[in-house]
Amino acid sequence: MAIEAVIFDIGNVLIEWQPERFYDAEIGEERRRALFETVDLHGMNDRVDRGHDFKETIYAEAEANPDFRDEVRLWHDRWIEMAKPAIDHSVHLLRALRAEGVPVFALSNFGIGSFAYAETKYDFLTEFDRRYISGHMGVIKPDPVIYAMVEEDCGIAPDRLLFADDRADNIAAAEARGWKGHLFDGPRGWADRLVAEGLLTAEQAK
Template sequence: MADIQAVIFDIGNVLIEWQPERFYDRVIGADRRKAMFADIDLHGINDLVDRGHHFRDTIYAAAEENPEWRDEVRMWHDNWSDMATPTIEHSVRLLRALRVAGVPVFALSNFGIQTFEIAEPVYPFLKEFDRRYISGHMQEVKPGHRIYEMVEEDCGIAPARLLFADDRADNIATAAERGWQTHLFTHPQGWADRLVAEGLLTPEAAQ
């Protein structure tokens, strides 16, 4: 019998690819994108959105503060759906297989309030979690300890019985420090193998 009582998925780069650089490389070219990212900390600005700041207001304010890149910065808002794509299909199958197996499945993601509202109708599986811990609503972000503590308080499951998959080592490190079981996500097959090794899925269900 597995010790795990709930499996927790990050969303970006675990269930949905999140590659803004790839989008900008395609639209404005790699050289121009590199110059813009050197001038403006777009990921840092997006962290404000993940903390609950209003998506459009935050990005458009950054665009006005950087008039030489105004149109390109606005794309972060106006073309967000083109950056948060495509679905990582194998991971979605794993999410659904866990639910079929009766394993509680949670989401823990740095995600803005408005961006999550944009994503939900595009990615129906986002409604399939038993519990969703979205940073914009919680006003705390990974890898800070508080958001993990809030998950523990809400679900009531001992940290050692939570298994968390995330693509960022710093997010995994905090979870491990709190006693969670963790998996650094690099590819869905590795995640599938871990779920089988934990006895949560059969090899057939994890395909």
């Protein structure tokens, strides 16, 4: 079946998302390890991605962990420093697909407030044909519900969707519904997959 739409995850596909790297640089690896062992920061972030208020959720977690209060608040106050830089080759592929008339969607675990902030820094986030942002949907990957919501909204058969994500569990959930999946481990491999699917030429995918 020919692909009718290409779906990009955002974190670690279009924008690097490495909170641990940020904290290592900011407070040192030893303190960072203690922080992440004590505070479930990724669980906190999942709540934001499900639609909870960006600042309130993080600040409440900070108050619940006074020994790491200042460090937890950084997740909000300096969030954009964790979500950088853009992965330029992936951005090029997004734009190359759109130039060829291929519908391109985003499907990302992302909070409402954090995504609005990211839009002010990364113009390509406004360039998708459709955007499926978990905070607005109230559910996160890899819950099957979020994939069903995408299918219902776009009206495209699952086997005509090609989805790139950096997490194997997210890809497995999509493939279980019949989507074509690509486990993203760098833009070169993603470019090769788009060429193999006949969506771009090798020259366009450079």
